[in-house]
Every structure is written in structure tokens, then in C-alpha cells.
Amino acid sequence: MELRQLRYFLKAKELLNFTEAAKMLNISQSTLSQQIKQLEDELHVPLFNRVGKRINLTEAGEIFGEYALQSINRANEGLLVLKDLKNLNAGKITIGVIYSMRILFARTLIEFAKQYPNIKIQVVFGTTKDLLEKLNLYHFDFILTFHENLKEPHLKCQTLLKANMVLVTAKKSLLANRRSLSLTEVAKLPLALPFSGYSTIQFFVESFGEENLEPNICMEINDIPTLFEIVKTGNWHTILSDTSVNDPEVVGIPIDGKNMKRSIMILSIKEVYEKKAVKKFYELLKSMHAKNLE
Template sequence: MEIRHLHYFMAVCEELHFTKAAEKLGISQPTLSQQIRVLEDEVGMPLFDRIGKKIVLTEAGSVLLSYGTEILDTLQNVKDAIKDLQNMKSGHIRIGIMPSDLDYRITQLVIDFHQKFPKVKLKIMSSIEIVRQVLENEVDIGIGINVLPNDRLVTIPLCREEYVLTVSKEHPMANRVSINIADLKNLPVIMYPEGFLGCKIVEETVKKHGFQLNCVLETSSITSIINLVKANIGATVQPYPLIKEMNDPTLHIIHIQDDAPSRSLSIIYRVDRYVSQATKALIEQIEVYFQG
């Protein structure tokens, strides 16, 4: 089986359309159809069912898709490893990180890494689905939150961060240093929408104490949340290091004394992924940055 045949097959799987796949590959549709027939003759079974203008994978096609993905991933790892040997300080790294941490936490980390490895291109992508991104090879490494055990992932624990109540200096509770978890009951708060991990962590904690958050506004942007808090529309509950990093004198931090919500941060990457020297250096720097 030739690698180019496998690339042709994968392109058809992605598009489920021979003409579109041919355009993507830069070859003619008849040529692509002929090459797929050669591959089908080699495996001895049809790979696609052709239903009018639509095509679907056969059972044999599904098997080849599964193993073909692994083969091409392995081939890419080989290429990356050889390239890494040729020039250990070049290349590119894709990182997945939560939007709030991207906006406020890692600027200095990126600056420090770029100064050490100016030839390495970093592509930093914000996401609330970091585990999925890593597993689907959309990013090389991720900084995940409360990552569950997964035999397809390498997980490197970073730190545990407690959440705090954050209010404006004009808020009625701005004279408080600490509160109990029960003090959050009925307090107007501004949080992420339902389904966002940052909201889920806090909601699950207060639920154990028999109440729900009184969300008066929801937004997916941490910048919007903070601006609304500063306008004294309500309070918010966010990770302490995140608010501390903002260093905003118009905000007041109130610690939660008993059973404060918390999150655990970890570096994650696929167990079958080649880790370049530059990526190893970045991982080490992330560990020092978050654990320091």
C-alpha cells in the first residue's frame, strides 16, 4: 500500500465527495477515482458505497480510516523527529489553553520562551474543549482543567487554584476579607454561561451546600465579566491567581473560608505524539511558571 494512496483515501473520507477531494488534492476526479479503485483492489474489498452523488464508508473503509489515521500520525512523528535532529531550536508548537488564562496569565511565559527560542513559532489557541483538541491533534499540548484519567493522554499536574469572590471597591461587601460559602446564597453574580467549566466548578460546589448561584448576567468573556463587576452590576467567583494577575486596584478580592471551589491545572498531550526538544523546553517552562 502506497502512502499517496492512503492520502487520497483520507481526503475522500474528509470530504465524502470525489470531486471536492480531487480539488483539494490538486488532481482530476477521474484520476482520484482510479487510484481509489487500485486501493480497493489491493485490500480486496470496496471502501466506499456510492449512492447516487453521495458516498459513505463501508465497514472495510471504516477499518482503513482508523488504522490510516494512526499510520499518517506515526509518519508525521517520524518527520518531526528527523527535523528536530536537524535543528533542535526550530519548528512550531500549537498550544490549547482556556480563554481567560490566555488573556491574563501567560503573556510573560510567551515572552520568556520567545526570547530563548526565537525561531520556534508558537500558535496559542483559546478553547473550552482542550482535551478534545489534544485528542484530535488540533493542538500539540494543552493546559487542561480538572482533566480526567485517560490512557490516550500524558498528564503532568501543575497546580491547584482556589476560587475567590471578586467585587468592585463600591460593592457592599468590599469591606470583607473573607466569607463562608453560604454567603454566596442569593448574592447577585456574573458568571460564564451554563456548560462552561469555570461556571460548572462553582455551581457544583454550592450545590453541595443546598443552593444555586443567583446569576444576574452570563457572558463567555472574562473581560466582559470583569468590566461588569467593576460597574458594580454584581460579583463574580474566579480563580485567585487569575484575579491577582490582573492587578486591578478597582477590584477587591474576598477569600472563601470553607470548601472554596477549586480547579486543578495540568499539561496534557497524546501518548503517541512525538515531543520535540523545543516542546520539552516549553513544558518545563510552563511547569516552573505555574508552580513557582
């Protein structure tokens, strides 16, 4: 059953004359008759009574007409929705974001929402592990996360920005005025770190291991604002990317080492169709963070 056949049927139903209906549709009468006959054969029921050159609807034709009209209307509505999607007047995007990107991401989110107010946006914050799992289940259009060593061939990877890893300490701390710290110095400090599900702590455990250092990890907490509250006491320190540090009572001190800079990536699934709204979000992200891609 084709939409074309439904349109032909509805025009014939309206005019109750195959010749006039064919003229209105700019097709031959034989084509119209043939298409309606194919439709009747598929439905296994006649839609018109044919008496000479006159036609009238059967009971089945009357009933089917209502559904045929609904189908045409729904198809037309679908075309309008697709047109709106293309013109960014409708649609929805779902994004997964690591916690350390929340500040920079919020700026882009606000700007995108201003430019495209009709696009609905759903944002989920989580750890790299959780976000990757959900991305692979098609829960997100894309995610923003640390993921330097991409091994999944089905993922599309775009570098968004480079983030420096820093020791976060209280402004009242004796360390606050240091220009940098060595990894050896950091290992000796009492540390409150993100929970083990976070990519940041995994990164530093590996970094400490390469230097044969045993860090003094006193706490693991799965909430960045709570980590800041702990750090602000001056009794503990944490390690985060500099993109996370926005509290006026703490400072981020660079950690020496060639591997102390990490890449925040835009990850999506290669085989999935990319919505126009998603592409626009990519463009905005990259333009707003271009200066951090060094």
C-alpha cells in the same frame, strides 16, 4: 528504491566509470554494479549502456538523474531540518489555553519566545470542553486547563499549579474589604458568571448543589474582560480563579471551603511524540509557576 542506490547511481553518472565510482564511495566494484542493477530492475529500464569496461548514460539515465539528485537534496534538507528541530532552531508548537490562565500563560509565552525566537508558537484560547475536543483531534501539542478528575486513559496529565476560587467584586463594593466569604453568602449575591461551557461555572454549580444552595445567577457571559466590566459597576459579582484577576478596579475574595482550590493541568496525548520545544515549554511553565504548586 533506497537513497544509497541513488547516491551510487549519481556517482557513477558523474564519473562514467564503475571502478572509479566504487573507489570514491569506498565500496567494491561488484557491490556498486549489483546495487545499480537492482535499481534498474526496479525501474524496469537500463540507466547505463555498458560497452566493455566503458559506460554511458541512456536517455532514461539522463532523465532519472535529475530526479535522483532532487531526492538526495531533499533528504539532506530533511536531515538539516531535523537537526535544527533538535537544536531548537526551527519548529512549531500549538497550545490550547483556558481563559483564566491567559495572564500567567502570557508571562511564560514571552519568556519562551525570548529564549527560542526561531520556534513558531500558535496559541488558542477556549473552554475546557472545546480544548479537550481539539486535543483529541491532535490539533494541539498540549493544553492548559482545569481537569482534576482525569478519566481519559490516553491523556498524559501533569499538575502545573493550584488556583484558589474567589468571588470577584468591584473595589468600591461593600464586600471589597472582606477577608473571605462563605458559599452560602456567595449564593445570595447577584452573580454574572462565565458561560455554561466553562469548567468554572460547572465546578460551582456542583459546589452549590452539594450544599443544597440555589445561586442567584443573573447573567452568563463567555468573555472574561466583559465580566470584569459588569463587575466594576458594583451591581454584580462573578466567580473565577485567582489566576484570572488582574484588573486594578476589582478584587478577588477567597471563598471558604475545602474544595475551593483547583488544579490547572498540562494535558497531552500519551502516544504522540513530544517535540523538544514542547518539553522546554513544560520546563519553563513549571519553573515559573513552582511557587503556586501548593
